[in-house]
Amino acid sequence: MSQTAAVRPVISIRDLKTAFGTHVVHEHLNLDVMPGEILSLIGGSGSGKTTLLRQILGLEHPAAGRVEVFGQALHDMDARTRALLPRRWGMLFQSGALFSALSVFDNVALPLRELRALPEAVIRDVVMMRLAQVGLTPGDALKQPSDLSGGMIKRVALARALALDPDLVFLDEPTAGLDPQRSAEFVELIRQLNHQLGFTVVMVTHDVDTLVAMSMRVAVLAEKRVIVCDTVDKVMQFDHPFIKAFFQRELEYRSRLSAASGESVHGKP
Numbered sequence: 024m025s026q027t028a029a030v031r032p033v034i035s036i037r038d039l040k041t042a043f044g045t046h047v048v049h050e051h052l053n054l055d056v057m058p059g060e061i062l063s064l065i066g067g068s069g070s071g072k073t074t075l076l077r078q079i080l081g082l083e084h085p086a087a088g089r090v091e092v093f094g095q096a097l098h099d100m101d102a103r104t105r106a107l108l109p110r111r112w113g114m115l116f117q118s119g120a121l122f123s124a125l126s127v128f129d130n131v132a133l134p135l136r137e138l139r140a141l142p143e144a145v146i147r148d149v150v151m152m153r154l155a156q157v158g159l160t161p162g163d164a165l166k167q168p169s170d171l172s173g174g175m176i177k178r179v180a181l182a183r184a185l186a187l188d189p190d191l192v193f194l195d196e197p198t199a200g201l202d203p204q205r206s207a208e209f210v211e212l213i214r215q216l217n218h219q220l221g222f223t224v225v226m227v228t229h230d231v232d233t234l235v236a237m238s239m240r241v242a243v244l245a246e247k248r249v250i251v252c253d254t255v256d257k258v259m260q261f262d263h264p265f266i267k268a269f270f271q272r273e274l275e276y277r278s279r280l281s282a283a284s285g286e287s288v289h290g291k292p
């Protein structure tokens with residue numbers, strides 16, 4: 024068997040149908056997410072991105088088809104295996120979703136304490152390590168969320184998402200609310216951590232700069248299914264009205280750059 028054939032997807036979705044009553048959101052939807060990749064999910068409003076994430080998290084039930092995570096079909100799993108799954112993934116919500124009454128330290132410690140198995144000294148070491156990994160200082164651990172800037176809130180939320188050393192990380196609009204400079208820094212941080220720690224990322228974003236900077240592949244949801252899943256460059260060439268509209272500014276930017284340099288340009292510097 025070749026090495027490529029041996030690599031199994033972290034998430035494998037086959038012929039998925041999702042329906043709310045007569046409203047069919049997904050039909051014949053297929054998607055594989057490979058280990059260590061950063062995959063972005065894009066699609067128009069109401070195209071079913073959130074619902075697809077909820078399927079992957081096991082919060083919706085397929086009307087047909089199959090969703091496998093870590094090589095196992097979600098709805099065939101025994102209750103114990105299913106209950107342990109959330110320990111293998113972390114979530115970064117758009118707003119950060121920190122608990123305002125808890126300090127930075129206690130927010131990051133929360134998933135570790137929920138295990139009810141780790142001594143406080145181990146929890147302390149892990150929290151401090153995670154805070155350092157996201158560029159925060161030991162002094163920041165004592166702060167309350169209300170004392171933090173938007174960029175710091177995202178970093179704390181990322182430290183919390185990584186607390187259990189997840190194999191899979193879900194990012195919902197990770198750079199929403201950040202100015203371009205903070206946004207670029209946060210993108211770079213996630214890329215570095217993905218490289219160092221090797222976790223797989225599934226991200227939903229409407230921000231083209233974030234998408235272009237981070238995605239190894241982009242899956243486009245339209246007409247109830249994934250119409251294309253490929254590199255940013257290849258997806259941008261795909262002939263579909265949503266894709267043309269989504270990437271319009273980026274395409275114009277690239278064509279101006281290309282005209283100015285007199286040669287083909289494939290990405291921003």
Ligand SMILES: Nc1ncnc2c1ncn2[C@@H]1O[C@H](COP(=O)(O)OP(=O)(O)OP(=O)(O)O)[C@@H](O)[C@H]1O
Nearest residue numbers: 043044046048066067068069070071072073074075
């Ligand atoms: N629990 C539910 N009951 C009924 N309909 C639902 C439910 N959840 C989602 N839907 C419908 O499914 C469709 C897809 O919704 P979803 O939130 O997944 O879209 P989205 O791509 O995430 O949209 P947006 O980018 O606007 O957040 C919408 O028409 C929505 O109204």
